[in-house]
Amino acid sequence: MDCPNCKTYNPEERSVCWRCNKPLPRPVVRKKRQISSQQWLYIIVAVMLLLMMANMCGLPRLLPGAPNSGPSGFTGSGPAAALLLGPWLAL
Numbered sequence: 001m002d003c004p005n006c007k008t009y010n011p012e013e014r015s016v017c018w019r020c021n022k023p024l025p026r027p028v029v030r031k032k033r034q035i036s037s038q039q040w041l042y043i044i045v046a047v048m049l050l051l052m053m054a055n056m057c058g059l060p061r062l063l064p065g066a067p068n069s070g071p072s073g074f075t076g077s078g079p080a081a082a083l084l085l086g087p088w089l090a091l
Contacts, residue, residue: 001027
């Protein structure tokens with residue numbers, strides 16, 4: 001750390017400058033910011049809402065390996081199927 005008075009370098013463990021004998025400022029120790037319980041609650045609610053919206057839109061049925069899915073992972077039912085197959089079903 002440099003002395004604010006004479007601009008001389010001093011090791012961090014010193015409390016006074018070795019040249020001008022003035023007190024050195026203490027380094028500011030910053031605390032790590034921790035997430036509060038209220039912020040955790042907001043995060044959990046947001047994740048739950050996203051999962052609920054994905055479930056309502058039919059995302060789990062479109063994923064490969066989902067239960068009751070065909071070889072391509074597509075079940076052919078639900079709102080996603082209506083959006084994907086709508087133009088061809090009208091033929």
